[in-house]
Amino acid sequence: MDGDTFQQWKNQCLNKCDFSKKGSVDEDISHVVSFINSQERYFTTSSCSGRIILFDAVSDCPDVQKQNCSWLFVTHQKCQREDVVRGLEKSVGDATFKFEPFVLHVQCKQLDDAQLLHTVAINSGFRNSGITVGKKGKIIMAVRSTHCLEVPLSHRSHVFVTDQYLDFLVGVANQKMEENLKRIQRFSECLHAALQAHEEKCSLKEESDKKTVYRRRRKRTQDDSVTDSSQNTQEHHENTEEEIDCDLLFLS
Structure with a gap:
């Protein structure tokens, strides 16, 4: 990946408007997003810290699409049963209760950078993580x-569950939200450690390469010196032989 092209993509992405419903990065992952975007080889394209949603879908639409849904209730924190009940009261279609965990999309400069990030994600508990490469x-x-x-x-605004079941359902969703936040924290810590270790490794390699180049230059200088010394010795011998030949010629 050409460095200038990647930087151009990064600038365009980070400077454009946030078209999400909320219009800003979720508070629980703002530190993660900021850290990634501060790195030279990464930038985020979309994110969500995780959310609990109650949405209403059109009853005669078998494929639930965003344009056919209305959000009755949404939170990025734990919820209460009363929140769900109030949302159900506004339902006119098929209401669905949903928990969605943390999701983050990051564009990477090189495949090696993506593989490092993938390892961090898997080790942090995000087992469904993956890498895709586009046509460009x-x-x-x-x-x-x-x-x-x-x-x-519910179906066509008729609720099929009891208050007791709603209590149970809200409890399950809140437990998943707690686990989700723990994984986000683990991901953040692992990411910092991995990038720091990678930078240190690169620094050591760069220092090693400099030493290797220095040793090669020094050896080349020494070899040149030995060659010059050998040539000088040979010239000295030749000059001496010429002087002896001249002396003999003079004596004869």
């Missing part, structure tokens, strides 16, 4: 998890 050479690393939750609660 864009390398995207997606940090994803599998601990989702999606439960239908």
